[in-house]
Amino acid sequence: MQIEGSCPRTQRELIELEFIEHRTKILDIAAFLDRFDRSIEHNANDDFRIKAFREALAALNSAEFGRVERIQMLLSDLSSELRAERDGQSAYGAAKESEQ
Amino acid sequence: MINYIDLHAHMVSRTTDDYHAMALTGCVAVTEPAFWAGYDRVSASAFADYFKHLTEFEPQRAAKYGIQHYTWLCLNPKEGEDRELAREVLAIIPQFLDRPNVLGIGEIGLNRVTRNELATFIDHVELALEHNQLIHIHTPHLEDKYKGTKAIVETLASNSRIDPSRVMVDHVEEHTIRMVLEHGFWAGLTLYPMTKVSPGRAIDMLEMYGTERLCVASACDWGPSQPLAIPNCMFEMRRRGHSQQWIHEVVYTNPSRFLSQSPKFKLAPLEQALVQ
Numbered sequence: 001m002q003i004e005g006s007c008p009r010t011q012r013e014l015i016e017l018e019f020i021e022h023r024t025k026i027l028d029i030a031a032f033l034d035r036f037d038r039s040i041e042h043n044a045n046d047d048f049r050i051k052a053f054r055e056a057l058a059a060l061n062s063a064e065f066g067r068v069e070r071i072q073m074l075l076s077d078l079s080s081e082l083r084a085e086r087d088g089q090s091a092y093g094a095a096k097e098s099e100q
Numbered sequence: 101m102i103n104y105i106d107l108h109a110h111m112v113s114r115t116t117d118d119y120h121a122m123a124l125t126g127c128v129a130v131t132e133p134a135f136w137a138g139y140d141r142v143s144a145s146a147f148a149d150y151f152k153h154l155t156e157f158e159p160q161r162a163a164k165y166g167i168q169h170y171t172w173l174c175l176n177p178k179e180g181e182d183r184e185l186a187r188e189v190l191a192i193i194p195q196f197l198d199r200p201n202v203l204g205i206g207e208i209g210l211n212r213v214t215r216n217e218l219a220t221f222i223d224h225v226e227l228a229l230e231h232n233q234l235i236h237i238h239t240p241h242l243e244d245k246y247k248g249t250k251a252i253v254e255t256l257a258s259n260s261r262i263d264p265s266r267v268m269v270d271h272v273e274e275h276t277i278r279m280v281l282e283h284g285f286w287a288g289l290t291l292y293p294m295t296k297v298s299p300g301r302a303i304d305m306l307e308m309y310g311t312e313r314l315c316v317a318s319a320c321d322w323g324p325s326q327p328l329a330i331p332n333c334m335f336e337m338r339r340r341g342h343s344q345q346w347i348h349e350v351v352y353t354n355p356s357r358f359l360s361q362s363p364k365f366k367l368a369p370l371e372q373a374l375v376q
Binding site: 002006007008013017018069072073075076078079080082084086088089091092 | 136178181211215216218240241242243244246250251273275278300301304309310339342
């Protein structure tokens, strides 16, 4: 895997091309968290998905390269056992604590 | 305009207008893996009807727009939990394998990573080996991605009869791409909103891992998805500063190289494709 210099755009060009798009995404995340705080009922502050989300946000702030892969792993089921049977058709987006 | 091949498109779920739009943007061929209908089918006869649709009606519909339609057959991982149904469906697949647009077995794999799903996956792999078919693999979604991909790669790597160059492991992401490529498999980057990768992230991985044995596809289906995901990604590639040659390698040469391992995959000139 090549990291150094693998993106053909300069940092200045990336800012010109993509800053506004990603500024929008950060504001959407902030708005989601504010909305969560304003909720009519605070009944999911310890939900496994919101806990994983907050851990992912902390990892996002790291200065070290490899943020996407680390966040992917934070949001993954890292157990190795196969499920005994199907518990539904859809994944949740983060691992339940019993699966970590 | 650069021509492209969409290696993963569930066209049964799309309108004819989508074929038109894909043709206008340079699509010359699609391959359609067998998919989940949105509900669990209860009999093998439902699959026989589906396989008939994939091998008869769909290639005709695509041909009207100069798009060659190929397909992969299986019982999808979302239905792999039902071992009895899996056995019944596996029994009828061989009667469709000789059809001219069938390239292999797929998309097989895991969904919620259960014991039964893995057993059904292994049965499909055995069927592919028995009939010398290419294999197209679905890796699970979201939190199941890492664990499921690891189980699939380890299962295949432990089978000495598997030639990894004849296997496409699809839906790789940042935390699974390395293990797939290191084992010699082809890897697919799926340009699917929300649950898979954006064009920007797909291009990041292509830049870091190189273009060898990597393809992009839309995986458009009945969910929120984009039949024009590949031309959108090509636009992003140009915006990122990549050459026409680099883009062509990813969207045309690579899928063509993988698929041409099946003697049935032959890209006809457009004017010929339109009258087939």
